[in-house]
Amino acid sequence: MTTTPGSEPAGQEPVDARVVRTRRDVLAATIEELVEGGWDGVTHARVASRAGYSKATIYAHWPDRLALVRDAFASFGDMPHHTPTGDLRTDLVGELTSFRSAMTEHRLDRALAVLAERAGPVPELIEVRNTFVEDGERPMRRTLAPVLSGSRLEAVSAMLCGAIVHPVLLRGHSPSDEEIGTVVDVILQGLLTAR
Amino acid sequence: MTTTPGSEPAGQEPVDARVVRTRRDVLAATIEELVEGGWDGVTHARVASRAGYSKATIYAHWPDRLALVRDAFASFGDMPHHTPTGDLRTDLVGELTSFRSAMTEHRLDRALAVLAERAGPVPELIEVRNTFVEDGERPMRRTLAPVLSGSRLEAVSAMLCGAIVHPVLLRGHSPSDEEIGTVVDVILQGLLTAR
Numbered sequence: 001m002t003t004t005p006g007s008e009p010a011g012q013e014p015v016d017a018r019v020v021r022t023r024r025d026v027l028a029a030t031i032e033e034l035v036e037g038g039w040d041g042v043t044h045a046r047v048a049s050r051a052g053y054s055k056a057t058i059y060a061h062w063p064d065r066l067a068l069v070r071d072a073f074a075s076f077g078d079m080p081h082h083t084p085t086g087d088l089r090t091d092l093v094g095e096l097t098s099f100r101s102a103m104t105e106h107r108l109d110r111a112l113a114v115l116a117e118r119a120g121p122v123p124e125l126i127e128v129r130n131t132f133v134e135d136g137e138r139p140m141r142r143t144l145a146p147v148l149s150g151s152r153l154e155a156v157s158a159m160l161c162g163a164i165v166h167p168v169l170l171r172g173h174s175p176s177d178e179e180i181g182t183v184v185d186v187i188l189q190g191l192l193t194a195r
Numbered sequence: 196m197t198t199t200p201g202s203e204p205a206g207q208e209p210v211d212a213r214v215v216r217t218r219r220d221v222l223a224a225t226i227e228e229l230v231e232g233g234w235d236g237v238t239h240a241r242v243a244s245r246a247g248y249s250k251a252t253i254y255a256h257w258p259d260r261l262a263l264v265r266d267a268f269a270s271f272g273d274m275p276h277h278t279p280t281g282d283l284r285t286d287l288v289g290e291l292t293s294f295r296s297a298m299t300e301h302r303l304d305r306a307l308a309v310l311a312e313r314a315g316p317v318p319e320l321i322e323v324r325n326t327f328v329e330d331g332e333r334p335m336r337r338t339l340a341p342v343l344s345g346s347r348l349e350a351v352s353a354m355l356c357g358a359i360v361h362p363v364l365l366r367g368h369s370p371s372d373e374e375i376g377t378v379v380d381v382i383l384q385g386l387l388t389a390r
């Protein structure tokens with residue numbers, strides 16, 4: 001009996017697919033533990049139990065908690081973003097609205113809070129946090145790039161991201177559509193006239 | 196021998212002063228443990244050792260970690276603020292500059308990060324976080340109150356606080372004076388013209 005490339009005997013997966021699936025399951029379980037219990041929630045035993053693999057399998061690929069968390073954030077990075085239209089106001093409102101949704105629907109609020117907090121005592125997480133946040137900001141900064149650069153780009157990016165981050169992480173308040181509209185309108189009008 | 200009220204035999208403190216001092220020492224030690232190690236750093240044993248009191252003394256006043264952390268945040272609340280001048284731009288720049296200083300000099304960055312993160316798994320901290328952040332925002336909101344209300348006040352407060360919180364907590368970047376100036380100028384110009 002011959003097998004066509006890509007087809008496999010029933011009940012068996014190709015090795016590559018199995019590796020991909022293990023990786024996906026383990027990193028998803030890591031994110032879930034992180035979101036529920038924070039940094040301390042991520043142990044090899046808990047991740048193994050949640051993902052349905054042996055601890056040995058997980059140790060073989062991820063020798064310590066940092067390795068697990070680092071890869072989990074890399075896989076977490078594919079957050080939904082707004083599809084740009086070319087209209088600055090529409091694109092900024094769309095991007096802030098996507099950011100707000102990700103905070104609740106993908107528990108990005110918990111992920112960011114854990115990164116903000118643990119990067120203090122665990123300096124190895126500083127780079128993980130910075131890369132994750134830079135990746136998240138990229139579409140918004142691309143939208144702003146034609147009109148802003150240097151310290152003005154930094155200031156406006158901080159205002160836009162901060163207008164979601166501050167109320168969600170520190171006040172338990174998810175900004176309304178009206179508040180997001182005001183944030184974007186104030187900034188766009190301000191940019192037209194401020195030096 | 197008689198003692199005048201307020202004077203005490205040498206080497207003895209009045210009971211009230213001793214209670215005040217114990218409280219101050221213990222809560223300062225709690226903040227230090229929290230800033231260094233986060234929520235898990237706050238144990239009665241570590242706080243006792245750092246403050247120089249017995250564990251029994253600490254248990255007598257604060258039966259659990261939450262009681263310690265709640266009182267510590269109440270005592271932490273006296274952050275330096277800008278003294279208002281009545282000029283809107285000066286006062287907003289001054290308040291953001293004080294906020295930035297408190298982040299580094301008083302380790303407010305760590306305190307806020309711990310509150311943001313631990314309010315997830317420890318719901319009793321939500322109120323502690325909200326009260327602490329509301330107290331911190333109050334001078335800025337008082338400055339804005341004559342010109343803003345409702346959802347516009349919420350949006351602008353989120354932008355101003357967020358312009359410090361987002362870069363400090365999530366990018367490890369302390370905004371420059373120039374960036375703070377841009378944040379305030381864009382907002383003030385935007386408010387003049389945006390609906």
